[in-house]
Amino acid sequence: MVKTQAGSRFVGGADYAALNEHSVRDFLSPLPVAASLIGGEPSVWTVREVGDGNLNLVFIVKGTKGGVVVKQALPYVRMVGESWPLPLDRAYFEHEALKIQTLAAPNLVPKIFHFDTMQAAIVMELLEPHLILRKGLIKGLRYPKLAEDMAAFCAQTLFRTSDLGSPASEKRERQARFSHNITLSKITEDLVFTDPYRVSDMNRWTTPQLDKVAAAIRDDAPLKLAAQELKWMFLTRGEALLHGDLHTGSIMATIGDTRVIDPEFAVYGPMGFDLGAFMANLLLAYFAQAGHASKEDDRVAYRGWILDTLEAFWLGFETRFLALWQQGGAGDAFLPALFADDVGGVAMDAYRAMVMTQMFHDAVGFTGAKMTRRILGLAHVEDLESIVDPDQRAACEKRALRMARTLMVGRKAIPSIHALREMAEALVMEHIA
């Protein structure tokens, strides 16, 4: 029996049981998708458990017609074990967020077929031949539509759920709902904004190479202040419904298709948080490239492509978000009728540009926080972890940490995404020179 956290939706219960490669067949067989999408008798289906994330079970079930994915929440953190319990209601929040994202960005999330409250399980589209983006970036694959698709995903989901895109009545109700996603939000609050900056059993880093760097960061008052200021922003600024964990492991892609998965950390927060999460993980991929270079491919052109993507992402986001705002949303903030005359229009355009600049600075700060936590905190990224030589890995990590500090402490001094790109280039050039 699994209890859910107080105050949030009831998910799981006496009949909850972690699915396995056998029981998932019984779970699926009564559902319409069994006939329409999988096909054939359950006994002939192939089932693979592929969850490589930190928290859940993920089954790929295939039959004669095709297949589906079943994602089930476990009552504890998978990567740590039963000693770290985690409420099953995160499956509820993931499903709710997916429904909202489906409305805002229909072609950029997986299709949802079924949600089972008792088993805390979501049945969704099997994305094939999609690869987790992070793995593609490690392999050196290029995704020509990635920047544009992620710009569209962020602009459309953030705008639509904000007070620019939703009436206050709808937004307040939605914010109330997701405010109950307390335990997963707390993981973000601790692991992203606090633990990397203090002694914590859960931290780890490339040792001994980064020992001194990690110690210096624990003594770096301006950096800790920046981290806690970003945490306060995360806690207080309910600007839009965030995906909440928008790293490159939460994106599945082919050359021509991009899908965002796993929004179980969804909560209202500052828009810059999602933007920064994606930007941080592109930058981590960039700084890791030196560790993936080979005689055949020095990865120089490829790391340039990653920065092209970073730049195109931000510029695409800005353009799309501004366009949505100029078209006028259903929100209660900045009612278009108040600024319908020429003077109002000019004033409003100037104001929108200022808001985008502020959002950029927010995103830059969160980018730095998300980079730091992946090097000094609990959860690392395969981009860096897969670099076998610890000296080489540490060298990449040190460059990333230097950049991250500048982004966090000096975020308001960074004038543009191009300047940010040049900073990343200079850090790698410096090393080569």
Added chain:
Amino acid sequence: MVKTQAGSRFVGGADYAALNEHSVRDFLSPLPVAASLIGGEPSVWTVREVGDGNLNLVFIVKGTKGGVVVKQALPYVRMVGESWPLPLDRAYFEHEALKIQTLAAPNLVPKIFHFDTMQAAIVMELLEPHLILRKGLIKGLRYPKLAEDMAAFCAQTLFRTSDLGSPASEKRERQARFSHNITLSKITEDLVFTDPYRVSDMNRWTTPQLDKVAAAIRDDAPLKLAAQELKWMFLTRGEALLHGDLHTGSIMATIGDTRVIDPEFAVYGPMGFDLGAFMANLLLAYFAQAGHASKEDDRVAYRGWILDTLEAFWLGFETRFLALWQQGGAGDAFLPALFADDVGGVAMDAYRAMVMTQMFHDAVGFTGAKMTRRILGLAHVEDLESIVDPDQRAACEKRALRMARTLMVGRKAIPSIHALREMAEALVMEHIA
């Protein structure tokens, strides 16, 4: 039968009926307070309905021992009528907020004796010989403890419910609850931040004296932008549980005692909103003094006392809020352990000072918005309404509107509460000279 809004707590129901001077006896007689606090047979009690607010019924019930107050929500806006329905669950939010304020500032709110969900009614302490502060300010009464008490109320309630004073788990749950106070929040959103800046049937002003001023404000793009920016802050920045309607009509006072009542608009929002509400209403009282001058009392010294109170309020708030923060709260933002060394301590002190400056600028902006809406919007203040001569009233109102505009558009350029005081003085001096 009265339905409540979707998503919020169930209040009212089939048996709900507006109380009257007879039925309130039946309502009270089964309660313990009937014997312990009122005393005597219900038939000998005296009952007076004294609700002079805009929304509710308020009964004073007295017996042989003493008395109580019964406040009951009506299913419509009292000042407008049944054509403007209003959910009864606001009584739930008021009661919830009163419980939280009682913990944070126990001697500055009325004691609560009973909450009746079905009747949407709160039984609370009868405050005698307290007077509504606004009426005292019109009479020219001085309250030597007012600044200090209101500074304490704001510092303690805002700090305690913020991410400095409450763990995130508790704060997110509380924010979720109050996010359902959607209808009353919408009244604030519309009446404070939008209606005064557009043509609306619900607006009124001293006419024809202010017709041109009102029209100019509807064409004032920078001012409308400032108003909508403040609205966006109100919608997004969940910094603390606000009282939500902290004007001088929500305060009952004697020379030695101050109590804050009527928190039915409670919602998470920017701390500056409550601070600005109180400051705005002091300034409206100040600008109205010329209209209350008589041969016996030119009110010059008294209006100086109002500004002394304004200044002492802000400085007292700042001192108390900083002291609470320095002591260290139970919140998840700016964990004290991260800044425990000397360098961290100095950095944190500098940061706290910067936060107080930002909060001041927020408060200044909300002060301006709250002043404007009381002159051009639906709900006016007795301070100005009681000035019989419309020319004199309009002259006071114009000075207040001029100040309000500067506070909204130029809030970040106002360096201190003393500078704000001097601005108010100069506006009155200018008129005399």
